[in-house]
Amino acid sequence: MSKQRYVLRLADTSLILAQRLGEWIGHAPALEEDLGLANTALDLLGQARLLLTYAGELEGLGRDADALAFLRSEAEFCNLQLAEQPNGDFGNTLVRQFLIDAFQLELYEGLLQSGDARLAEIAAQVLRETRYHFRYSSGWVIRLGDGTDESHARVQAALDRLWPFTREFFDADEIDTQMCTAGVAPDLSTVQRGWSARVGAALSEATLERPQDTPFAWYGKRGQHSEHLGHLLAELQYMQRAYPGASW
Amino acid sequence: MYTQGLDSPGTVDLPAPAADRQALERRFQARVDAEEKIEPKDWMPDAYRQTLIRQISQHAHSEIVGMLPEGNWITRAPSLLRKSILIAKVQDEGGHGLYLYSAAETLGVSRDEMFQQLLAGTAKYSSIFNYPTPTWADVGAIGWLVDGAAIMNQIPLCRCSYGPYSRAMIRVCKEESFHQRQGFEIMLRLARGTTAQQQMAQAALNRWWWPSLMMFGPSDTDSTHNEQSTRWKIKRFTNDELRQKFVDFTVPQADFLGLKIPDPKLRWDEASQHYRCGEIDWTEFKNVLKGHGPCNQERLAARRRAYEEGQWVREAALAHAAKQKLRTGRAAA
Amino acid sequence: MKPEKPDWPLYEVFIRPRGGLDHKHAGSLHATDAQMALEHARDLYTRRLEGVSIWVVRAMDIVASDPSDADALFEPARDKVYRHPTFYKIPDEVETL
Numbered sequence: 001m002s003k004q005r006y007v008l009r010l011a012d013t014s015l016i017l018a019q020r021l022g023e024w025i026g027h028a029p030a031l032e033e034d035l036g037l038a039n040t041a042l043d044l045l046g047q048a049r050l051l052l053t054y055a056g057e058l059e060g061l062g063r064d065a066d067a068l069a070f071l072r073s074e075a076e077f078c079n080l081q082l083a084e085q086p087n088g089d090f091g092n093t094l095v096r097q098f099l100i101d102a103f104q105l106e107l108y109e110g111l112l113q114s115g116d117a118r119l120a121e122i123a124a125q126v127l128r129e130t131r132y133h134f135r136y137s138s139g140w141v142i143r144l145g146d147g148t149d150e151s152h153a154r155v156q157a158a159l160d161r162l163w164p165f166t167r168e169f170f171d172a173d174e175i176d177t178q179m180c181t182a183g184v185a186p187d188l189s190t191v192q193r194g195w196s197a198r199v200g201a202a203l204s205e206a207t208l209e210r211p212q213d214t215p216f217a218w219y220g221k222r223g224q225h226s227e228h229l230g231h232l233l234a235e236l237q238y239m240q241r242a243y244p245g246a247s248w
Numbered sequence: 249m250y251t252q253g254l255d256s257p258g259t260v261d262l263p264a265p266a267a268d269r270q271a272l273e274r275r276f277q278a279r280v281d282a283e284e285k286i287e288p289k290d291w292m293p294d295a296y297r298q299t300l301i302r303q304i305s306q307h308a309h310s311e312i313v314g315m316l317p318e319g320n321w322i323t324r325a326p327s328l329l330r331k332s333i334l335i336a337k338v339q340d341e342g343g344h345g346l347y348l349y350s351a352a353e354t355l356g357v358s359r360d361e362m363f364q365q366l367l368a369g370t371a372k373y374s375s376i377f378n379y380p381t382p383t384w385a386d387v388g389a390i391g392w393l394v395d396g397a398a399i400m401n402q403i404p405l406c407r408c409s410y411g412p413y414s415r416a417m418i419r420v421c422k423e424e425s426f427h428q429r430q431g432f433e434i435m436l437r438l439a440r441g442t443t444a445q446q447q448m449a450q451a452a453l454n455r456w457w458w459p460s461l462m463m464f465g466p467s468d469t470d471s472t473h474n475e476q477s478t479r480w481k482i483k484r485f486t487n488d489e490l491r492q493k494f495v496d497f498t499v500p501q502a503d504f505l506g507l508k509i510p511d512p513k514l515r516w517d518e519a520s521q522h523y524r525c526g527e528i529d530w531t532e533f534k535n536v537l538k539g540h541g542p543c544n545q546e547r548l549a550a551r552r553r554a555y556e557e558g559q560w561v562r563e564a565a566l567a568h569a570a571k572q573k574l575r576t577g578r579a580a581a
Numbered sequence: 582m583k584p585e586k587p588d589w590p591l592y593e594v595f596i597r598p599r600g601g602l603d604h605k606h607a608g609s610l611h612a613t614d615a616q617m618a619l620e621h622a623r624d625l626y627t628r629r630l631e632g633v634s635i636w637v638v639r640a641m642d643i644v645a646s647d648p649s650d651a652d653a654l655f656e657p658a659r660d661k662v663y664r665h666p667t668f669y670k671i672p673d674e675v676e677t678l
Binding site: 289336339340343346347350351353354358359360412415416419422423562565566568569572 | 588589591608609610611613614617625628629645647
């Protein structure tokens with residue numbers, strides 16, 4: 001069951017983040033960014049479907065990707081809390097994206113060596129997409145950090161606001177430890193070193209100050225969510241809840 | 249040659265003696281008659297240029313405003329696959345807007361100018377996007393009917409005389425048929441689903457049928473631009489011809505779905521081998537065009553908000569690029 | 582209306598759809614720097630596997646021939662039909678030419 005929960009964590013983070021990006025389409029600062037954000041959303045959604053399908057198989061209760069996405073309640077979701085945070089302005093969205101992209105990049109590079117063949121295969125695809133996502137999001141963090149005074153202030157504020165949520169990435173709990181021991185998942189301290197270097201380099205180029213680490217210990221991966229998730233799921237799940245059993 | 253050439257006076261009709269001007273116009277018309285493509289820096293009558301700027305920019309505005317009624321359902325799409333498909337479709341529409349703005353820019357107008365006209369409410373866009381999408385079935389109806397109607401209009405434009413517009417339309421048409429199919433597939437699932445789903449589909453058809461017919465524009469007798477546009481091969485079929493074709497294609501599709509077209513006067517005319525429709529309510533069309541449709545204000549407000557709230561982002565990107573340029577300049581020195 | 586705001590510069594995009602083929606002009610887009618232009622080009626023009634290589638060029642850096650020079654530049658080639666293989670009548674018995 002640990003592996004099933006582990007995979008679900010990966011799946012839910014991609015799903016919830018995709019849902020957030022979907023809110024932007026048609027409202028971005030430039031048409032080109034509507035396309036860029038849609039591209040990331042589509043990739044994340046594809047990843048979510050692959051991972052949810054796998055999680056459903058591991059669970060063995062006959063739940064497919066849609067059943068898991070549309071019919072679970074808040075406490076059953078194990079996405080990183082950062083993913084469910086509201087979009088805010090474009091800077092906030094891109095900082096959130098950048099922090100998670102850097103994490104996914106390091107994590108999935110580690111998962112390429114996973115003892116679980118299915119995960120390793122999924123990781124290869126995710127990695128190709130995530131390299132592009134990181135390029136896109138870090139590019140924007142740099143432009144906005146080292147742009148105008150206003151853009152700098154906005155993204156510094158976003159970074160300060162969102163930084164506490166990154167603690168959850170690297171704080172290994174029993175599932176993380178078990179998966180690492182079993183050779184399924186990489187060691188989170190290795191992932192953290194890679195993440196820290198990547199993020200540090202980009203922040204420096206962006207002339208942004210790296211915030212202090214804070215002891216924020218409410219972890220989405222353990223089902224501890226903010227108030228935002230409920231609203232997000234109400235929208236995500238509405239149709240299937242309103243028309244139970246229907247096929248679309 | 250594809251450059252916008254805002255810096256060079258390609259847009260200005262250099263004053264020429266009347267005889268020269270007539271010769272230029274004759275040569276221009278001869279090229280058009282011979283199905284030659286007119287390219288950006290070629291000589292063209294100013295009226296041709298202005299007509300194209302108006303038509304292409306309206307088309308571009310329609311694509312990007314069109315992202316909104318469907319974008320409305322991205323967060324609530326009823327399955328992960330439908331969500332992916334819808335995002336891809338709306339992304340395509342943004343892309344179409346970009347192709348078309350690019351094509352218009354080759355005629356000497358900037359994207360920002362065109363955008364300002366849209367946001368100020370002085371530019372037109374397809375009236376159909378001023379209607380709401382209150383249910384999921386509306387997303388299906390838009391794909392099936394609105395994209396279907398758009399395809400009717402767009403295929404002939406692939407052969408339009410202006411090179412960049414015709415090339416943009418070829419790209420658009422390749423992508424558009426997926427749009428119509430995904431819409432039809434949504435309707436099919438609904439029509440074959442629960443009673444509630446069937447009712448949802450029928451209600452959506454009732455809402456979108458007449459506005460879709462109005463998409464083809466006023467009846468030929470009331471239409472002003474036709475003759476000149478036809479001579480210049482900007483418009484290759486009349487409004488009524490395209491509308492009739494759309495009806496003839498679509499009625500059997502509705503029959504297949506088991507849905508009823510909301511027109512009590514609709515009948516098959518054996519003599520002409522066409523479907524005949526009831527009267528279109530042109531008052532509604534005119535009101536919507538004037539800005540009194542159900543969602544006109546909201547659509548423009550959404551676009552305005554996105555533009556204004558994104559101002560700091562666009563400025564930051566330019567500022568960063570300027571800083572980079574200075575740095576590489578200093579490094580090179 | 583706000584005062585004149587600078588637009589993002591215009592770039593022209595050229596895509597090589599598959600190995601072995603030329604880069605072909607695909608259209609234009611707006612961007613502030615080369616990385617952004619490449620990303621925009623990728624997102625706009627290669628969603629359906631139509632690209633292995635992208636070139637983006639700032640529109641103002643393109644040097645183009647002037648259409649009014651078309652006669653002088655291109656007409657002289659017209660009467661030199663002997664440059665085309667079809668000009669030459671080769672007897673049918675000679676198969677390999």
